Amino acid sequence: MSERVRFGLGSGLLLLSVTGLAYGPGQSDFFELLLFYLPAVLGYLWLCYRSEGLPLAWYLGLAVAARLIILPAMPQLSDDIYRFIWDGRLLLNGINPFEHLPAYYQALPNPPAGLTEDLFRQLNSPEYFTIYPPVAQAVFGISCWLAPESIYCSTLLMKAFLLLADIGTIVLLPRLLKVMGLSPKRSLWYLLNPLILIETIGNLHFEGVMIGFLVLSFWWLHQQKWWASAVAMALSVAAKLLPLLFLMFLIPVLGWKRSLQYFALLGGVLLLLFAPLLGEAFLNGFGSSLDLYFRRFEFNASVYYILRWMGFKLTGYNQIAIIGPALALGTFTGVTLMAIRAGFRSLKGEALRLPGLMQYCLAAILLYLAFTPTVHPWYVALPLMLCTFTPYRFPVLWSGLILLTYANYAGLEYQEHLWLVALEYVVVAGYALWEWRQQKKRIKAMPISAL
Numbered sequence: 001m002s003e004r005v006r007f008g009l010g011s012g013l014l015l016l017s018v019t020g021l022a023y024g025p026g027q028s029d030f031f032e033l034l035l036f037y038l039p040a041v042l043g044y045l046w047l048c049y050r051s052e053g054l055p056l057a058w059y060l061g062l063a064v065a066a067r068l069i070i071l072p073a074m075p076q077l078s079d080d081i082y083r084f085i086w087d088g089r090l091l092l093n094g095i096n097p098f099e100h101l102p103a104y105y106q107a108l109p110n111p112p113a114g115l116t117e118d119l120f121r122q123l124n125s126p127e128y129f130t131i132y133p134p135v136a137q138a139v140f141g142i143s144c145w146l147a148p149e150s151i152y153c154s155t156l157l158m159k160a161f162l163l164l165a166d167i168g169t170i171v172l173l174p175r176l177l178k179v180m181g182l183s184p185k186r187s188l189w190y191l192l193n194p195l196i197l198i199e200t201i202g203n204l205h206f207e208g209v210m211i212g213f214l215v216l217s218f219w220w221l222h223q224q225k226w227w228a229s230a231v232a233m234a235l236s237v238a239a240k241l242l243p244l245l246f247l248m249f250l251i252p253v254l255g256w257k258r259s260l261q262y263f264a265l266l267g268g269v270l271l272l273l274f275a276p277l278l279g280e281a282f283l284n285g286f287g288s289s290l291d292l293y294f295r296r297f298e299f300n301a302s303v304y305y306i307l308r309w310m311g312f313k314l315t316g317y318n319q320i321a322i323i324g325p326a327l328a329l330g331t332f333t334g335v336t337l338m339a340i341r342a343g344f345r346s347l348k349g350e351a352l353r354l355p356g357l358m359q360y361c362l363a364a365i366l367l368y369l370a371f372t373p374t375v376h377p378w379y380v381a382l383p384l385m386l387c388t389f390t391p392y393r394f395p396v397l398w399s400g401l402i403l404l405t406y407a408n409y410a411g412l413e414y415q416e417h418l419w420l421v422a423l424e425y426v427v428v429a430g431y432a433l434w435e436w437r438q439q440k441k442r443i444k445a446m447p448i449s450a451l
Contacts, residue, residue, distance in 0.1 A: 088144030
């Protein structure tokens with residue numbers, strides 16, 4: 001069988017399965033989801049493992065084609081889009097989305113234009129303040145401004161913005177890998193991943209935008225364009241806050257003097273981006289949302305669920321109000337210790353360069369995901385992208401297993417299946433440990449001159 005035939009078979013399997021996922025099953029159709037997802041994963045693995053015989057451009061073209069095919073589909077596995085539309089229409093009315101809860105506007109005799117009763121009923125968390133930062137809010141506002149009366153057209157515009165961010169990643173991620181001395185085809189583990197396709201372009205989660213700006217920041221960091229890297233990093237943080245975890249690792253890369261300049265520019269850009277939303281309403285609303293995230297929300301957690309069980313045994317009730325913030329503090333402490341370790345190695349003459357930076361970033365996001373009480377499927381996007389710069393592929397395995405969380409929605413009522421959660425984390429942690437040991441053996445076996 002020729003390489004072109006293999007590519008055609010793998011591409012066809014991936015495209016057909018992803019198309020079925022995007023246009024077919026809803027959130028509660030778990031077995032139908034598996035019916036499409038399993039062949040999508042098989043096509044994806046076939047393409048990634050058999051990618052050496054054909055030019056990279058073929059695979060990058062496939063990555064773009066897959067995204068274009070699912071672009072017109074309404075999100076099937078998430079109803080977050082209705083909060084996006086709600087926030088966008090608030091902005092269209094000149095109202096800060098953080099000012100009031102949705103129920104406040106529904107109680108008004110004349111609610112602001114576009115905030116209909118039908119839209120309100122489709123919100124998944126109307127009792128909570130919005131939590132989306134300014135880049136996301138800007139996309140919501142522009143999309144609703146261009147299509148003020150059509151939810152579908154506003155959705156399509158938001159997806160178009162995510163597509164642009166993804167195309168930026170498709171262009172830059174292979175180039176960044178290549179200049180770091182790594183195979184650019186490693187990027188396919190992220191770019192062709194079915195979970196990434198479905199949860200970013202398909203279900204409109206802004207991890208794709210965050211990663212697009214993050215890759216751009218790392219690219220400019222490699223090109224020694226510090227100011228441009230800082231601006232891109234600020235945009236990444238303003239799309240999703242998670243890249244804040246990585247900032248301390250930049251100090252051993254840039255040195256103290258350059259780091260201060262970098263952080264000053266990054267802080268200035270963030271201030272400009274957040275400025276339209278700043279005020280008492282933003283501080284109260286956003287702060288309330290973050291507090292609730294760590295004190296109330298629970299989904300597909302690992303370490304937190306173990307501590308929650310211990311809390312029940314000791315006290316008889318859920319201790320999330322204590323455990324959640326404590327684990328957040330543990331994440332900050334762990335990341336700080338990693339940064340100090342990187343700093344000490346730098347002082348010994350072992351300068352932290354981009355490959356090492358990526359490994360620290362991967363460790364930081366994994367620590368965060370291990371400790372957080374909520375791990376949605378799209379949260380795997382960031383470790384999946386970062387792992388392409390490392391020898392580790394357990395995030396690829398995780399991206400396949402985490403779809404099992406949709407089994408929670410399969411019944412008449414939501415119910416989390418803890419045995420599936422345990423299966424997910426035991427298998428992923430076991431494979432990660434095996435990969436780590438294999439890497440240690442490879443390093444020991446290398447000649448001293450190669451180290």
